[in-house]
Amino acid sequence: MASKRFVGTIAILAFVLAAVAMATKFAVGDDQGWTINFDYEAWVKDKIFHVGDELVFNYTAGWHNVFKVNGTAFTNCTIPPTNEALSTGNEVITLAAHGRK
Numbered sequence: 001m002a003s004k005r006f007v008g009t010i011a012i013l014a015f016v017l018a019a020v021a022m023a024t025k026f027a028v029g030d031d032q033g034w035t036i037n038f039d040y041e042a043w044v045k046d047k048i049f050h051v052g053d054e055l056v057f058n059y060t061a062g063w064h065n066v067f068k069v070n071g072t073a074f075t076n077c078t079i080p081p082t083n084e085a086l087s088t089g090n091e092v093i094t095l096a097a098h099g100r101k
């Protein structure tokens, strides 16, 4: 009985550089967290991500979720199967390799 409830799609596209640097933890959306009616393009615009950095997606579980995709799937707007959604409300994603995410 898969629930197809779909609140909305919000997305960020991060370009991860392969440079060696101190790992940084980014709270996505800063104090707003992962939500709707927030400009993630503006949030991400001036940020530089490196391999080893962490993205923290903080939101109320059940209201939103997180899908990990590559740059191709992102620009293609391909949403992975629902069972690949991260939905705990506090996802910490380590950027393990360079590329578009």
Ligand SMILES: *[C@@H]1O[C@H](CO)[C@@H](O)[C@H](O)[C@H]1NC(C)=O
Binding pocket: 027, 031, 032, 033, 058, 059
């Ligand atoms: C997550 O968001 C809630 C509500 O906005 C906030 O109270 C909490 O401190 C945040 N947690 C983290 C780890 O950022």
Ligand SMILES: *[C@@H]1O[C@H](CO)[C@@H](O)[C@H](O)[C@H]1NC(C)=O
Binding pocket: 070, 071, 072, 073
């Ligand atoms: C991006 O992800 C899609 C779907 O998982 C996969 O088919 C494709 O090969 C990936 N492309 C790259 C460049 O990794």
Ligand SMILES: *[C@@H]1O[C@H](CO)[C@@H](O)[C@H](O)[C@H]1NC(C)=O
Binding pocket: 072, 073, 074, 076, 078
């Ligand atoms: C791009 O979109 C097409 C059509 O929706 C889909 O068949 C294909 O798998 C997508 N490719 C990627 C890499 O997401």
